[in-house]
Amino acid sequence: MISDDAVVNLFALAHPGRLAVFRTIVKAGPDGMAAGKIASANGIPANTASTHLSILTGAGLLSAYRDGRSIIYRVNFSHYADLMGFLLEDCTENNAEAATALHEYFKGHPASVAPVRAAKA
Template sequence: MKPPPPLDADDAVAALSALAHPHRLAAYRLLVQAGPDGLSAGVIATRLDLPPSSLTFHLQQLCAAGLAGRRRASRMIFYAADYAAMGALVGYLTENCCGTAATCVPACDPAAAAPRASGRKSA
């Protein structure tokens, strides 16, 4: 399997814009956790306590940005995160991390970064 093409600035902005809403971010995190099989729209709506019409709008935004895909199984629609697109976005954001300064490279490595409990970095 070949890697996805690198993102350009417009693709990165579209992906980040799609994630810049609390419901879409929550839905995307659920999809990432669910794995490649994804989740049905009904399960996502229940877990996020969102009306189906609102959820559909948000999931369409994630799909349009290339961060998720959908498939139909009988009468149900399943959504799944596109892990290659997620990797491409993270790669775009970190491709020039710290320029050539070797001292800060570990800070740019997502695997080396410690999770933050609050979600925000303290000053």
């Protein structure tokens, strides 16, 4: 990821409403969530949700697909990981104190791992 891409992504997340929408979709997991349910879960009008979803999708943080009459939004976790990697690596380059502080933070706050679904027999 380059700086310009990171700025677009950070802009997309730098609004309380968009951040709330993004968090809602992250919590929905890999199956994603329909646009109407996203709006309801955040207590916002459909047109406001649509604007937030459009900005987040345009930044590459979300992907969308149609399922019947609904549009389902999912987090693009590989893109999100690229953003986090950029922030961790590029922004802490040659700064041992920052790298150590981040390492300590993540050691104390391990990422939760979603349970793996058992294969159907």
